[in-house]
Each structure stands twice: as C-alpha cells, then as structure tokens.
Amino acid sequence: MEDKVINVIDFTAAYGDNIIIENINFDVYNGEKFVILGGSGCGKSTLLKHMIGLYRPAKGSILIEGEDIAKAEGKERIEILKNIGVSYQSGALFGSMTVLENVTLPIEQYTDLSKESIDLIARMKLNLVGLTGSEEKMPSELSGGMIKRAALARAMALDPDMLFLDEPSAGLDPITSAELDQLIIQLSKSLGVTFVIVTHELNSIYNIADRVIMLDKDTKGIIASGEPEYLRDNSEIPIVQKFFKRQTDEQLGG
Amino acid sequence: MNKADKISSLPSLEALTEDNNTLRLKIKGTLDAYTTGKIWNDSLVALKNTKPKELIVDGAAIDYCDASGIALLVNLQLRQEKSGGSYKVEGLSDETNKLYKLFDPADFKEPGKPDPLYSDNKIEAAGKLSYQVWEEIKIYIVFTGRVTVGLINAILNPHKIRWREVFVTSEKFGANALFIIALVNFLVGLVIAFQSAVPMKAYGAQVFVADLLVIAYFKELGPLMTAFVVNGRSGSAFAAELGTMKVNEELDALDTMGLDPVPFLVIPKVIASLIMLPILTVFGNLFGLIGGLVVMFSLGFTFTTYINQLTTAATFGMLLSGLFKTLFFAVIIAGVGCLAGMRASKGPSAVGDAATKAVVIGIVLMIVVDGLFGVIYYILGI
Numbered sequence: 033m034e035d036k037v038i039n040v041i042d043f044t045a046a047y048g049d050n051i052i053i054e055n056i057n058f059d060v061y062n063g064e065k066f067v068i069l070g071g072s073g074c075g076k077s078t079l080l081k082h083m084i085g086l087y088r089p090a091k092g093s094i095l096i097e098g099e100d101i102a103k104a105e106g107k108e109r110i111e112i113l114k115n116i117g118v119s120y121q122s123g124a125l126f127g128s129m130t131v132l133e134n135v136t137l138p139i140e141q142y143t144d145l146s147k148e149s150i151d152l153i154a155r156m157k158l159n160l161v162g163l164t165g166s167e168e169k170m171p172s173e174l175s176g177g178m179i180k181r182a183a184l185a186r187a188m189a190l191d192p193d194m195l196f197l198d199e200p201s202a203g204l205d206p207i208t209s210a211e212l213d214q215l216i217i218q219l220s221k222s223l224g225v226t227f228v229i230v231t232h233e234l235n236s237i238y239n240i241a242d243r244v245i246m247l248d249k250d251t252k253g254i255i256a257s258g259e260p261e262y263l264r265d266n267s268e269i270p271i272v273q274k275f276f277k278r279q280t281d282e283q284l285g286g
Numbered sequence: 287m288n289k290a291d292k293i294s295s296l297p298s299l300e301a302l303t304e305d306n307n308t309l310r311l312k313i314k315g316t317l318d319a320y321t322t323g324k325i326w327n328d329s330l331v332a333l334k335n336t337k338p339k340e341l342i343v344d345g346a347a348i349d350y351c352d353a354s355g356i357a358l359l360v361n362l363q364l365r366q367e368k369s370g371g372s373y374k375v376e377g378l379s380d381e382t383n384k385l386y387k388l389f390d391p392a393d394f395k396e397p398g399k400p401d402p403l404y405s406d407n408k409i410e411a412a413g414k415l416s417y418q419v420w421e422e423i424k425i426y427i428v429f430t431g432r433v434t435v436g437l438i439n440a441i442l443n444p445h446k447i448r449w450r451e452v453f454v455t456s457e458k459f460g461a462n463a464l465f466i467i468a469l470v471n472f473l474v475g476l477v478i479a480f481q482s483a484v485p486m487k488a489y490g491a492q493v494f495v496a497d498l499l500v501i502a503y504f505k506e507l508g509p510l511m512t513a514f515v516v517n518g519r520s521g522s523a524f525a526a527e528l529g530t531m532k533v534n535e536e537l538d539a540l541d542t543m544g545l546d547p548v549p550f551l552v553i554p555k556v557i558a559s560l561i562m563l564p565i566l567t568v569f570g571n572l573f574g575l576i577g578g579l580v581v582m583f584s585l586g587f588t589f590t591t592y593i594n595q596l597t598t599a600a601t602f603g604m605l606l607s608g609l610f611k612t613l614f615f616a617v618i619i620a621g622v623g624c625l626a627g628m629r630a631s632k633g634p635s636a637v638g639d640a641a642t643k644a645v646v647i648g649i650v651l652m653i654v655v656d657g658l659f660g661v662i663y664y665i666l667g668i
C-alpha cells in the first residue's frame with residue numbers, strides 16, 4: 033500500500049453559522065492525482081483552502097504528512113508550507129513583479145542560493161511549463177493560459193511534494209486546457225508529485241484523475257469516491273450519473 | 287410562434303364560478319413578461335372574492351407562455367394552497383407544461399418571519415454591536431502591533447527591506463504629489479492670510495498676519511493639510527492596491543508561500559511614507575507661507591518685513607513639533623490604507639469600499655492623534 037500523505041479527519045467547514053461541508057473523511061496517497069469534484073457552490077474551493085491552511089476547520093483536522101496544518105504556527109507551519117505548492121483559480125501572480133520574479137520569490141525567501149542560481153532554477157521551472165521567452169513579461173501581458181502555467185511554475189518553485197490546483201483549466205479553451213492536463217500528467221510521471229486538483233471539467237477529470245471524490249451541496253458531504261470511469265459506469269446515485277453524463281433528470285428518466 | 291404574433295394576442299381572463307365551490311379561470315392569449323401583468327391582478331382579485339374550495343386554471347387557450355406566465359400560475363397555486371383549497375391546471379400545451387414542471391411551488395413559499403421577540407431584543411442588539419466594535423478595535427490593535435514589530439525587524443535587518451518597493455512607493459507617494467501639495471498649501475495660506483488680514487486691519491495689526499500664519503502653519507495647518515491631501519491620494523491607492531491583491535487571491539498566495547504580508551507589503555509602504563511625508567510637509571509649509579507673502583505684498587508690506595516678522599514669531603522647535611507629528615500621520619496613512627485593503631471583501635465593489643474606508647478612517651484617526659498631540663505639547667509647554 034502506498035503511503036497516505038494527506039488525512040482529512042472528521043472535517044467540518046463553516047463560515048460563521050453557515051455549514052458548507054459536514055464531517056467528511058478521506059485520504060490522499062503519495063504520488064496520486066486526486067481530484068475533488070462537485071457542482072458550483074458545494075465547497076470544493078473551500079475544502080482546498082482548508083487543506084492549504086488558509087482557513088481553520090470548524091471541526092476535525094487536516095494532516096499534511098502527519099502534521100495538523102491548522103494548528104501549526106511559526107517555523108512548523110512554514111516547514112509544511114514549503115512542502116506544498118498552490119496554484120489559485122485566478123493565477124494570483126503578483127502584478128508588480130515580472131513572471132521570473134514571481135517564480136524566484138519563494139526560492140529567494142527560503143534558500144541561501146546566489147541570485148544567478150536562483151534565476152536559473154526559476155528559468156528551468158518556466159521552461160517546464162513552456163514559458164521560456166516570457167520571463168521578463170509582466171503578468172498583465174500574459175494570456176489566461178500563460179497565467180495559469182506561470183502560476184503552476186511558481187507553485188513548483190521549491191520542488192514541493194504536493195501541488196494543489198484550484199480549477200487549473202477554468203476559463204481556458206479546450207486546446208490550452210488539454211495542454212495543461214498533459215503538463216500535469218507529465219509532471220506527475222517525472223517528478224512523482226502528489227496532485228490535489230479541484231475542477232469540474234469532465235475531460236480533464238478523465239484525463240488526469242487517478243481517484244476522485246465528489247462533494248454534494250445538499251448532504252454537505254462526499255457522495256461518491258473512486259476512479260472516474262468506474263463512477264461513470266457503475267454509480268447508481270442520480271447526482272453522480274447526472275454529473276458524469278451531463279444529463280438532466282428528464283434525460284435520465286427517459 | 288414569432289414575435290409579431292405574440293404581441294398581437296393580449297391575454298384575457300374569464301372567471302367562471304361553476305358551483306359554489308369551484309372557480310374556473312380561463313386564460314386566453316399570450317402570457318409573457320410584457321403581457322402577464324394585464325391579467326395578474328384580475329386573477330388574484332377573482333380568487334380573493336370567490337374564495338373557492340377548488341381552483342381550476344384552464345390554460346387550453348394560452349397560445350404562448352414564458353416564465354412570467356408560469357409565475358402567475360405558481361402565484362395562484364400558492365395563494366390557493368395557503369387558504370386551504372385545492373388547485374388544478376388543465377389544458378396546458380406540452381411546451382408550456384414542460385416549463386411549468388420546471389418550477390416547484392414549494393421553492394417559492396415566503397419564508398416564515400423571524401420571531402419578533404427575538405429579533406427586537408434591544409439588549410441583545412446592543413451586546414452584539416459592542417462586541418462587533420470591540421472586535422474591530424482589536425483588529426486595529428493587533429495590526430498596530432504587527433506593523434511595530436515589522437518596523438523594528440526592518441531597522442534591525444535593513445538588507446531584508448524591499449528597497450525597490452520603497453523607492454517606487456516614495457516616488458508615487460512623495461515626488462508625484464509635490465505639485466498638488468504645493469498648490470493646496472499655497473491657496474490655504476493665501477486664504478488664511480487674507481481672511482485674518484481683514485479683522486486685524488481694524489486694530490492696525492496687519493503686520494501680525496505673518497506671525498499668525500507661520501505659527502498656524504508650522505504647528506497645525508502644514509502637517510494636517512499635507513497629510514489630508516496625501517491620505518486622499520495615497521491612502522486610497524494603498525487600499526485599492528492591496529484590495530485588488532486580496533480579490534485576485536494574491537494575498538492568499540503570499541500566505542501559502544509562508545510570507546507575512548505585513549513585512550512584505552505593508553512595511554515598504556510605511557517606510558516610504560515615513561520618509562516622504564515630513565519632506566512634503568516642509569514643502570507644504572513653504573508654499574503656505576508663499577501664499578501669505580502674496581497677501582502681504584498686496585497689503586503693501588515688503589519682503590523684508592514679512593521675513594523679519596516670520597523669523598521673530600517662528601521657532602525651530604515649532605517647525606520640529608509639527609514635523610514630528612507627521613511621522614505618526616505617515617504610519618496612519620500607510621497602515622490604515624493597507625489594512626483596509628487587506629480586509630477587503632470579495633466582489634466588484636470591494637476595492638472601492640476599501641478605498642473609501644481607508645480615507646475616512648485615516649482622516650478621523652489623524653484628527654484624533656492631532657488632538658492628542660495638542661494636549662501633550664500644551665502640557666510639555668512646547
């Protein structure tokens with residue numbers, strides 16, 4: 033059995049009194065491409081933001097390599113954060129810095145390397161995502177797909193063991209989105225990185241996912257988990273079928 | 287059905303009471319967003335007047351119906367069910383029926399009103415409000431602490447300061463503001479000198495306008511006017527910058543890189559403000575006095591008289607006491623601006639709200655601090 037690198041235990045997320053996710057449990061294994069699915073507003077991004085320690089769980093805990101990320105503080109927290117890379121829905125590149133500076137920032141922060149070697153590392157990461165030649169551009173000069181790729185390069189800057197991607201292909205055309213999927217698969221193969229990806233792009237899911245969990249707005253929990261193809265063909269839960277087959281109630285009935 | 291047909295057939299309503307307990311509403315014509323209103327009230331009135339046990343809506347003669355028409359059907363159903371009667375729709379075309387089936391009337395029931403005893407509890411409301419105010423104050427106290435720690439760390443490790451950011455901000459904050467600072471202070475100096483010259487003429491004390499102006503300017507007007515203008519320019523800009531970063535998840539990204547936004551984003555701005563605001567204030571004082579000079583010229587005094595008057599009235603300590611205050615104003619402008627930006631909510635108006643908040647809170651805090659300094663200086667005899 034592979035190792036579990038992330039444990040989500042009896043986890044509940046809430047904004048004030050408004051409970052978004054209630055009492056869920058799951059694990060992510062080392063090196064897998066794990067996808068969180070669900071309709072709009074079911075708490076996918078909320079779950080991801082809890083997993084990277086931006087929010088504290090209302091109940092339960094999330095362990096990243098055995099450490100509770102919500103309870104860690106100071107150096108302990110930074111040790112955990114150094115090991116994870118995050119790419120946000122909007123890319124979240126720093127607008128006042130060039131693409132290269134965006135990638136060098138985390139490296140400068142945590143290593144004592146010379147400027148020359150830091151630049152080289154950053155250029156290599158940008159090369160990996162196909163952005164060689166755009167190093168000196170400002171984020172505002174990039175297209176949507178390039179921003180997402182630059183964000184991925186920044187997330188990989190410190191060679192983390194885990195990458196968290198929030199809707200990496202949202203708002204991209206099918207070709208760019210397929211390229212991004214290929215990139216993820218390639219990185220997973222060559223670097224052995226564990227991916228946790230939030231998405232609702234069906235094509236991406238079939239392409240990338242080793243295992244998925246599906247959240248549901250009404251039950252506030254996980255309604256299905258497993259391999260995407262298996263869920264598509266075997267799940268008897270109506271919402272899961274609707275999701276994978278892009279159908280409405282009526283089509284299912286008929 | 288094309289658009290012309292739809293417009294041509296206005297809906298009509300026929301209310302038939304079949305026996306004492308049944309009301310049949312026959313609807314004819316087009317029910318869309320433009321025409322449904324024509325029979326909306328009539329149908330509700332018919333329902334209200336007859337209060338039938340059974341309501342049948344006969345839609346056989348409806349030639350077109352969109353979601354607005356469905357809203358009428360749902361409304362009738364809800365009202366009928368509320369008064370305890372039964373409800374039936376007949377004769378809808380397949381197309382309309384499909385649309386009708388999309389909406390479950392149960393989803394549109396008015397939510398129950400909250401318990402008035404509970405929501406009107408004044409003591410509880412007062413408690414909640416004071417709790418919120420306290421939480422707000424706490425945020426400012428914590429933030430002040432973080433900025434102070436950040437500044438101390440910056441002084442101890444000056445190589446860790448992002449100097450490029452400091453210089454870029456200094457240029458925007460200081461150099462680019464020089465013209466407006468000069469203009470505003472020149473005009474304020476001119477107006478104050480002129481307004482005080484008029485009553486002083488009655489006592490033959492016009493020459494003392496210079497004394498009044500320089501004391502007012504060095505102690506209060508120069509620092510305050512300059513800080514207000516800079517607050518409007520840069521405090522709002524800081525809030526907008528950080529607010530946009532918040533909305534774009536850039537602050538989250540910093541957080542997950544383990545970078546604290548205070549030393550990374552706030553401290554460079556605070557340092558730039560600390561350097562530039564006193565310098566701007568010196569220029570503000572200068573241009574305020576030039577404004578006074580213009581008035582003094584027009585009253586027939588010479589340049590030498592004006593300068594003599596200034597040098598006898600003003601002291602170096604007076605100038606310094608004013609400049610010392612600007613250090614606090616500088617921290618308020620940068621700190622409040624950045625904090626407002628970091629606390630921006632999500633959504634399109636968030637950044638604008640943050641900028642407004644930064645300017646308003648900044649001005650209020652500066653006035654309060656200025657008042658405190660007035661008291662302290664008075665007690666110290668400065």
